Amino acid sequence: GENVEQHPSTLSVQEGDSAVIKCTYSDSASNYFPWYKQELGKRPQLIIDIRSNVGEKKDQRIAVTLNKTAKHFSLHITETQPEDSAVYFCAASGGSSNTGKLIFGQGTTLQVKP
Amino acid sequence: GAGVSQSPSNKVTEKGKDVELRCDPISGHTALYWYRQSLGQGLEFLIYFQGNSAPDKSGLPSDRFSAERTGGSVSTLTIQRTQQEDSAVYLCASSSTGGWQPQHFGDGTRLSIL
Numbered sequence: 508g509e510n511v512e513q514h515p516s517t518l519s520v521q522e523g524d525s526a527v528i529k530c531t532y533s534d535s536a537s538n539y540f541p542w543y544k545q546e547l548g549k550r551p552q553l554i555i556d557i558r559s560n561v562g563e564k565k566d567q568r569i570a571v572t573l574n575k576t577a578k579h580f581s582l583h584i585t586e587t588q589p590e591d592s593a594v595y596f597c598a599a600s601g602g603s604s605n606t607g608k609l610i611f612g613q614g615t616t617l618q619v620k621p
Numbered sequence: 622g623a624g625v626s627q628s629p630s631n632k633v634t635e636k637g638k639d640v641e642l643r644c645d646p647i648s649g650h651t652a653l654y655w656y657r658q659s660l661g662q663g664l665e666f667l668i669y670f671q672g673n674s675a676p677d678k679s680g681l682p683s684d685r686f687s688a689e690r691t692g693g694s695v696s697t698l699t700i701q702r703t704q705q706e707d708s709a710v711y712l713c714a715s716s717s718t719g720g721w722q723p724q725h726f727g728d729g730t731r732l733s734i735l
Contacts, residue, residue, distance in 0.1 A: 513663075539721035550712070550726045551664070558721055596663060600721065606677050607652060607719040611663040 509534040511599050513612025521620050526587050528615045530597035531579040538601035540573060540580050541609070545594045555582070559601070587619045623647070625727035627713050633733045634703060642698045642730045646715030653696050654716075654724060655688060659709045667711075670696060671719045700732075708734045 510533040520526050532540075541556035557564045557571045557580065564571050568587075573580040584591055594616050598609040626645040634640055646653050655667040666680040670690040681687070685703075690696040700707055710731050714724040 541723065543726075550728045553723050553725065556721075556723060598664075605720050606669050606671065607716060607721060607724065608654060608666045608669050608677060608680070609656075609664070609724065610666065611656075613663045 509537065509599060509610040511597060511610050511612045513597050513615060515615060516613065517616045517618070519618045519620065520587050522587060522589060524587055526582075526584045526591070526617055526619075528582045528595055528597070528617075529579060530581070530599075530612050531577075532599040532610075533578070534599070534601070535575075535578060536601055537578075537599040538605070539599070539607070540571070541598050542571060542582050543596045543598065545596065545614075547593075551596060554595075584617075587617075589619050589621050592617055592619045625713055625715050625725055627711075627727035627730050629730055630728060631731045631733075633735065635735050636705060637702055639699065639701045640703055640732065642700075642711050642732070644696045644698070644713030644715075644727060646694065646696070646713070647725060650715035650717050651693065652716045652719035652722070652724075653690060654714045655696070655698050656712045656714065657709045658712055658729070664712065667698070669719075703732075703734045705734045708732055 513530045538559035543551035545551045570583040594614045597612040653670045656664040669677040685701045688698045710729040712729040714726045716722040716724045
């Protein structure tokens with residue numbers, strides 16, 4: 508079945524620096540890749556997503572890139588702020604059934620130091 | 622309300638008891654998903670409902686787990702004869718049509734088995 512690997516598991520950066528989180532997926536038929544931010548005790552919040560027909564998408568300080576050939580995608584956060592501190596999850600879905608069920612990575616705990 | 626609503630928010634029960642968890646999706650959303658998040662882990666897909674189609678139950682970990690969705694709206698996840706390893710946060714998400722439409726999560730039910 509589909510498998511999603513996420514790295515690193517923890518990431519600590521200084522405020523203002525950039526943060527990059529990387530994910531690889533196993534099912535070449537996957538076609539939708541969302542990223543979720545989860546603060547402690549809260550629900551996962553969708554922050555950005557990308558579909559397989561584009562290679563990059565940006566939303567203010569957040570960007571996601573997709574390399575379908577290599578089957579990996581990355582989240583880039585620029586000018587990090589303390590409020591960016593949270594656990595970030597990547598996910599993949601698609602395949603022949605395309606139900607939308609998400610296969611998640613194990614998460615990255617991002618700490619932004621003031 | 623405008624978001625996905627789950628109840629109860631917390632549930633503590635003794636090993637061997639049955640529990641029912643409820644999810645009320647965003648109005649008009651035809652796709653509904655259940656996921657499980659164990660402590661410090663990623664999200665694990667459990668089951669998917671889409672309209673009147675047969676549900677995708679491929680993620681249910683054992684036959685003690687079942688779910689239904691009545692009238693295409695509210696869903697109930699039932700765990701029979703609970704075990705300690707069932708302790709987790711159970712999250713529900715909905716999307717407008719499934720596929721690669723964004724999924725929006727509820728706050729989850731934190732289930733603790735004593």
